[in-house]
Amino acid sequence: MDGMISELRGSLGEAGVLLDAERMEGYLVDQRDLVRGRAAAILRPSSTEQVQAIMRLASRYGVGIVPQAGNTSYCAGATPDTSGRQMVLSLERLNKVRSVDPLDAALSVDSGVILQHAQDAADAAGLMLPISLGSEGSCRIGGIIGTNAGGLSVLRYGMTRDLILGLEVVLPDGSLVNDMKRLRKNNTGYDIKQNFVGAEGTLGIVTGAVLKMIPKPTHHATAWVCLAEDVPLPEMLALVRRETGDLVSSFELITPRSLALVAPPDGPLKSGSGGVVLVELACSSSRIPVVEVMEGVMGDVFEAGWAEDVMIAQSDAQRADMWRLRETIPEGEKHHGGSVKHDISVPIGRTVEFLKVGGAAVAAYDPTLELSVYGHIGDGNLHYNLLVPKGDDRLRFTDRIGRELAPQLYDIAAGMGGSFSAEHGVGRLKRRLLQHYADPNRYRVLRGLKGLFDPLDVMNPGAMVDPATGLSGQE
Amino acid sequence: MDGMISELRGSLGEAGVLLDAERMEGYLVDQRDLVRGRAAAILRPSSTEQVQAIMRLASRYGVGIVPQAGNTSYCAGATPDTSGRQMVLSLERLNKVRSVDPLDAALSVDSGVILQHAQDAADAAGLMLPISLGSEGSCRIGGIIGTNAGGLSVLRYGMTRDLILGLEVVLPDGSLVNDMKRLRKNNTGYDIKQNFVGAEGTLGIVTGAVLKMIPKPTHHATAWVCLAEDVPLPEMLALVRRETGDLVSSFELITPRSLALVAPPDGPLKSGSGGVVLVELACSSSRIPVVEVMEGVMGDVFEAGWAEDVMIAQSDAQRADMWRLRETIPEGEKHHGGSVKHDISVPIGRTVEFLKVGGAAVAAYDPTLELSVYGHIGDGNLHYNLLVPKGDDRLRFTDRIGRELAPQLYDIAAGMGGSFSAEHGVGRLKRRLLQHYADPNRYRVLRGLKGLFDPLDVMNPGAMVDPATGLSGQE
Known part of the structure; x- marks a missing residue:
């Protein structure tokens, strides 16, 4: 290891190789403070050639390299293991x-x-x-x-x-x-x-x-739709897409419990009985009257009985207020004491069904648990989170839900043709889920691809899958 | 081979295995009548399971299988070699x-x-x-x-x-x-x-x-733009995309020579000095006035001095007439005596530059040659074709251009960050071009991927690349 570090210093210079415990600290813990690793060094290349030099050395010395960009992974995709033998490669100086x-x-x-x-x-x-x-x-x-x-x-x-x-x-x-x-x-x-x-x-x-x-979209129309009970959201999405000429750039669900985490009770933006859908149209031309189009479509939504109330943003400030509520929900959850996150996707047509069946499973497991559900229902992706109960230890609750309840939720999603990871990825935390839910021949190909590109397993080892030789499935 | 055919008959039935020369004929010649192969059999599976059975036998007997769908390849991607030992696998019965x-x-x-x-x-x-x-x-x-x-x-x-x-x-x-x-x-x-x-x-x-x-787009606005000389088409595209709210579904160039192949001289649809751009907006909502939007944007195009004339289709029939001219150009070329096709792409911003530099190269090679150039200039893809001169033998002309002029055109495209195959693919006809123009490490990965999935080289052998073991580049 000393030999490699000395060669790295030669290639990257002093500023490119961090060895000091204090300076390394921020690179060793994941975004959600769930996983902590150790590392032999933090490498900070400032050019593609330096990245090449690092990988040549890593292959020669057989040292695992963990690439890290903004370190915002939700599944510990950029955190080294605890051996202290891996090195983190930060991309932060490749910033042009x-x-x-x-x-x-x-x-x-x-x-x-x-x-x-x-x-x-x-x-x-x-x-x-x-x-x-x-x-x-x-x-x-x-x-x-x-x-x-x-x-x-x-x-x-x-x-x-x-x-x-x-x-x-x-x-x-x-x-x-x-x-x-x-x-x-x-x-x-x-x-x-x-x-x-x-x-x-x-x-x-x-x-x-x-x-x-x-x-660049220069014209927006943003609607805060207070939903009635039992709205067939996939039908509503199809209508809104069609009747706006597919100018919909966002179609986001916020359930009442998630909204309550962030909305001031006396604020103007309320929930409907079925929560809220935030709809936005975006357009680069003043020739298309997006606000009128939105008003017309929202008339259809009312007529269908899907909305209890609709507010259309009348200013950039109102638009920003709507988005602030949607975007601060993760912070709201954190402030509440944290949450256990599930990043579920199902086919768009089955989102409402998932909400019902998933909700029943949670209630059957423990009726006192509180769900915070929100997300990109326009593409079938729900952030399906369980709030950490007051007084519970966050890490122990996370562990318990992961063992006892999450498998049920993932099975429900899988049964609907859905996924246990819509957008967060696999990283180190969902490796076993990948192995469990992947089509067996697809899994064989995953390992074969890893083996083709990285037979020595020096690239982010421990994340995703282990390499195999060919498609045989052997290591 | 007899053993395999007998097993195939058992798996696929009589209707699934064609051996008769007359019935095999249509599967052995490519769409453009440039390449003719032979085959030991034509296989017509009617289920995924039958495809699996074929591939198990092909792997066991080491027989190359050439998949064929509609047999419309422009680069002989679905034509067997002349050994008579390969088999064509037609997808035509997998039609549900x-x-x-x-x-x-x-x-x-x-x-x-x-x-x-x-x-x-x-x-x-x-x-x-x-x-x-x-x-x-x-x-x-x-x-x-x-x-x-x-x-x-x-x-x-x-x-x-x-x-x-x-x-x-x-x-x-x-x-x-x-x-x-x-x-x-x-x-x-x-x-x-x-x-x-x-x-x-x-x-x-x-x-x-x-x-x-x-x-489903239910509302269209279609404009036939007769171009002035030297129009900066990338700028025009950027303006049209922006000012129509990016509702542009097609932005097609037709040069005067291509149009002359198909347009009746006394018809209403003429060329401008710089050819024609066919622009279409498509929209699923009656709430967006696409024809008005098109009229407004075409006003801008006129004002910029880019159009000599613009016709906006006033009926479905007029729209169909415009599209018929664009879509029959390949037939027009065939009727003229054929063409040598180049399927070039360059970054959108460099299309006009390519037309100039490419045109100069053709003129320098042989000023009597006629270019038929048209295509998807909205995405940087030009069908850059040379008409077979009257009296020349089509195959000999094709061969000569392929050896003497095409390399110049591809070098020009490559120098602009472009490609020798935008949408037609590689098949059997462009294998050497792929090897020549691909980044060497990318080519190494191509061969490694082929080797990972198909180490025995039974899948469409002879197309694209040969397999290699790992990323070493050795066979």
């Missing part, structure tokens, strides 16, 4: 916007750029990078690519995967794959970059990316 | 629409379903499958997935890849990967299905797919 090309509607960045800085660069060019997440002020491009991040506008613009035109990737052996194309169409062999999107740094290290931009 | 789920906006189909039948199923449910190609009446889902087909509305709805929610795939060893999910979000390990999209049947056989649908 490489180019903004408005006519190509393409943005080229280093993978350590903070999402918000990338958004700002697009905005300055009169365009938008349509990825919007709660953590956008601190998460980094490499992390959103590694986790194929979702967020608040997937139903319109897709997942991160859908917004990637090109990638630059360092393979575990230190070689570089340059696929930084700005093309919309390029059918020249397997699209290998897709393997790195959502791979959580287990197949290689993304060092650069070309991202798709869109015309 | 499995389910249409409007609330999930998802369509599940067998891979042998004809694209138009899939479109019809979506339409009957009040939705649209947004893949539109010239060959939609005969191409099949397995082919559009295998080639990651593009088409006429990629700038709005993406490539086929972007519209795939789930896949069912038979691996070369006969095992089945069931990933027929209808989820918009599912971050549970590497998205292995991406490897099969655009793999041209070299990694496995897609037997089923779940495709994304969208609200």
Whole structure:
């Protein structure tokens, strides 16, 4: 290890290799303070070539490298193990916007750029990078690519995967794959970059990316829909998409309990009996009267008996107030004492069914438990969280729910063709779930891919899957 | 071979194994009549299980299987070699629409379903499958997935890849990967299905797919823009996208020579000095006045000096007339005596530059040659074709251009960050181009992926790449 560290210092310089316990601290604990690891060093390369040098050494010395971008993982995807033999590779110094090309509607960045800085660069060019997440002020491009991040506008613009035109990737052996194309169409062999999107740094290290931009939406219409009881939300979504010409950029559910965590009781934004749906239309042209369109569609929603009340934002400030409530729910949960999070997806048509069956399962397990449910119901993704009961120890409650209740919820989702991880990923916390729920032949391929790219298991070892040789399933 | 055929007859029945020369004929020649192969048999499985049985036998006997969907490849991706030892596996009997789920906006189909039948199923449910190609009446889902087909509305709805929610795939060893999910979000390990999209049947056989649908556009505005000279088309595209609220579903270029192949000289639809751009807006809601929006934006286009004339379709018949001209250009070329096709893409911002530099290269090579250039300029994809001179032998001209001029055109595209195959794929005709233009480490990964999935090289051998063991690049 000493030999490797000395070589690393030669390659990265003193500033590139942190060994001091105090300076290492922030890199060793996950975002939710659930997992703490140790590391032989924190590496902070400032160029793609330095990342290559690190991987060459890691392969030679057989040392596991844990890539870390904004360290905002919800499943400990970027936290080293407790051996103290792994090293964390932080992307934070790879932080340049490489180019903004408005006519190509393409943005080229280093993978350590903070999402918000990338958004700002697009905005300055009169365009938008349509990825919007709660953590956008601190998460980094490499992390959103590694986790194929979702967020608040997937139903319109897709997942991160859908917004990637090109990638630059360092393979575990230190070689570089340059696929930084700005093309919309390029059918020249397997699209290998897709393997790195959502791979959580287990197949290689993304060092650069070309991202798709869109015309900047300059006109919005935002509606706070207080829901009646038993609204068939998939039907409502289909109507709203159709009748707005598919200009819907967000369709978010907030249940009453989640809203109560963040809304002042005397505020103007109330819940309906069935909670709230926050609907937003976004448009780049003043020629399309989005507010009128929204008003018309909300008339249809009323007529269907789905709304008890609807407020349409009359100003940017009102729009911001609506979004603040939606976006501060995770903080509200934290302030309440924390929550156990489940990141469920089901086919869009079965979201309401999941809410009913899941709710019954929770009530049958323990009727005193409180659910905080909210999320991207427009794409079938529910953040289905259990509030930590007052007085309970957070970690022990997390552990108990994980063992006793979560399997029921995941089984219900799986029975509906759903997923135990819609957008958070697998990381270290959901490895066993992946093995349990994946189609067996798909799992065999997952391990074979890991074995092809990283036969020595030096890339984020411990996350996702272990390598296998070929598709045989043997290690 | 006799033993295998006898076992195949047992598994597939008589109707599933064609051996008769006359009945085999249509499967052995490519769409453009450029390549003719031979085969030991044509296999016509009628279920996924029969596809599995075929692949188990193929692996055991070491016989190459060439999957064929609609046989509309432009690069001989579905034509067997001349050894007579390969077998063609036709998907044509896997032709059931499995389910249409409007609330999930998802369509599940067998891979042998004809694209138009899939479109019809979506339409009957009040939705649209947004893949539109010239060959939609005969191409099949397995082919559009295998080639990651593009088409006429990629700038709005993406490539086929972007519209795939789930896949069912038979691996070369006969095992089945069931990933027929209808989820918009599912971050549970590497998205292995991406490897099969655009793999041209070299990694496995897609037997089923779940495709994304969208609200059916019921309102269109279609403009025939007669271009002035030297229009900065990327700027025009950016303006049209922005000012229409990004409702643009097509933005197609037709140069004067291409139009002359199909337009009656006394017809109402003329070319401008710089050719024509066909712009279409599509919208599912009557609340958005698309024709007014188009009229307003075309006012801007006039004001910029980019148009000599604009016609906006006043009826479905006029709209159909405009599209007929665009869509019959390939037939027009055939009628003229054929063409040598180049399927170029460059970053959107460099399309006009490519037209200039490419045109100069053609003129320098032979000033008497005639170019027919048209295509999806809204996504950077140009069909850059050379008409076969009157009196020349089509195959000899094709060969000469391929050796002497095409390399120059591809070098120009590559120098602009472009591609030698935007949407047609690699198949058998562009293998050497792939090897020449691919980033060397990317090429190494291509061969490693082929080796992982198909180490015995029984899946469409001869197309795309040969397998290698690991990422070492050795065979």
